[in-house]
Amino acid sequence: MNDKIFTADLILAGGIVVNSRARFRADVAIKDGLILAIGAPDAMPRAREIIDVASKYILPGAIDVHVHFREPGYTHKEDWRTGSAAAAMGGTTTIFEMPNTDPPTRSVKELREKQAAASKAHVDYGIYGLLAEDNIGELEGLITGGVNAFKCFMGNTFGNLPSPSTGAMLEGFEVIAPSGLRISLHAETASIMAWRQERLMAAGRNDPLAHIAARPAIVAAEAVARAAELAGWTGARVHVLHISSAIELRPLTEAKARGVDITGETCPCYLLLDTRDYARLGSIIRVNPPVREHSDSLAIWEALQTGVVDMIATDHAPHTPEEKQQDIIWRADCGFPGVETQMPLMLNEVAKGRISLEHYVKISSENPAQSFGLWPMKGRIEIGAHADIAVVDMERTEVIRAATLHSVRARITPFEGVSVTGIPIHTLVRGRFVQRDRSLIEATSGWGRQVTNIQRMPQAKPRNTDQTLAAALQGPFEALAGTAA
Numbered sequence: 001m002n003d004k005i006f007t008a009d010l011i012l013a014g015g016i017v018v019n020s021r022a023r024f025r026a027d028v029a030i031k032d033g034l035i036l037a038i039g040a041p042d043a044m045p046r047a048r049e050i051i052d053v054a055s056k057y058i059l060p061g062a063i064d065v066h067v068h069f070r071e072p073g074y075t076h077k078e079d080w081r082t083g084s085a086a087a088a089m090g091g092t093t094t095i096f097e098m099p100n101t102d103p104p105t106r107s108v109k110e111l112r113e114k115q116a117a118a119s120k121a122h123v124d125y126g127i128y129g130l131l132a133e134d135n136i137g138e139l140e141g142l143i144t145g146g147v148n149a150f151k152c153f154m155g156n157t158f159g160n161l162p163s164p165s166t167g168a169m170l171e172g173f174e175v176i177a178p179s180g181l182r183i184s185l186h187a188e189t190a191s192i193m194a195w196r197q198e199r200l201m202a203a204g205r206n207d208p209l210a211h212i213a214a215r216p217a218i219v220a221a222e223a224v225a226r227a228a229e230l231a232g233w234t235g236a237r238v239h240v241l242h243i244s245s246a247i248e249l250r251p252l253t254e255a256k257a258r259g260v261d262i263t264g265e266t267c268p269c270y271l272l273l274d275t276r277d278y279a280r281l282g283s284i285i286r287v288n289p290p291v292r293e294h295s296d297s298l299a300i301w302e303a304l305q306t307g308v309v310d311m312i313a314t315d316h317a318p319h320t321p322e323e324k325q326q327d328i329i330w331r332a333d334c335g336f337p338g339v340e341t342q343m344p345l346m347l348n349e350v351a352k353g354r355i356s357l358e359h360y361v362k363i364s365s366e367n368p369a370q371s372f373g374l375w376p377m378k379g380r381i382e383i384g385a386h387a388d389i390a391v392v393d394m395e396r397t398e399v400i401r402a403a404t405l406h407s408v409r410a411r412i413t414p415f416e417g418v419s420v421t422g423i424p425i426h427t428l429v430r431g432r433f434v435q436r437d438r439s440l441i442e443a444t445s446g447w448g449r450q451v452t453n454i455q456r457m458p459q460a461k462p463r464n465t466d467q468t469l470a471a472a473l474q475g476p477f478e479a480l481a482g483t484a485a
């Protein structure tokens, strides 16, 4: 076969390709949005454009399964254009966007509104549907209507969507399990938090650390354990969002060991900040779940290395600076932008030797692609895959400044002034530059498109012979029906 008959659109020349197992020097040729060839310069086809990326690293773009772009409903904080611009600047080529917008993504009607808003995106995206108490009847429609995953708020956060009862959660898991779509869990137990926050407010606690007191780590451990049982019972695939504590790693580890399809993510703030930062940052650090003790950070770092925590996400949660800076902690909105700073912050840890570049590729791209049904088209630099690429300069240093974030209405970050080494200098989505030489390509607004779940087969049949609620509502379990008369 003569490769020379092909004409590539683009060749990235002289870089170092990285996957989870190895790094190697190779040119990468791209055609029609896909990776056409990987190899030595003299094996490359002719290309319309050749970019010199000598001594730079070629990573699969980050896949961030946890962002809030706030549109529709809260566009004074962020919208799909600004949020996806921030992703492009941060080397992130695919995001999954959460349903706590206004209106929430709770039925096909709102899914279509979300898709319309998303049509401005610079990067590819998945869309979450909501699993709540009052939309169990809408779940089938959301599945056939094209959501990429579900989100269940076991604890309250921005938007104040009521948490479903455990009964409603179980039925929701039963309905979603056969689709194979993953259910991401805000795993904090609402009743514990509501009780404690009321008691703390009555006692006059308004300081930043009161936020931790209202949401001690037991709320996460209890919720993860309960959700893992429901997942094992129903065969639903689940994902634990924003792991913040050492103790929730125990039910996560145990569930994995008994074969539950459960994955977990953490975010840079839980790895890089701890209780010692509260006095300095005040209400800016308020996030759900809270940033906890240094010992929690150390445990999560270890779990990232061993694979108990599968991936890094950001919980990109933009609010205006005014909404964040409050003297009374309960009035400060929770969360902060993250999608633009994740890769530089984590590459800075690579530069410091805390994790390898190969392992970073695994937790930022390979594992999310595999867990959320995007593999093998995304999450890897391989022939035939989408050319979703972050070109990284591991020598380059920048200082994180809120004033330059592309989340232009949410320019506030707990990482203000942090110097980071390791910067994504180009970002390509399906072969097209959306960021080039540290500048956003404005014209790529609208280039992003919704992902399709490739591995949408059910992960498992329910591991029990009991009826689902939907089946039970039709009549007695068939094996028992003969004796029922």
Ligand SMILES: [Zn+2]
Pocket: 066, 068, 098, 315, 316, 317
């Ligand atoms: Zn979130």
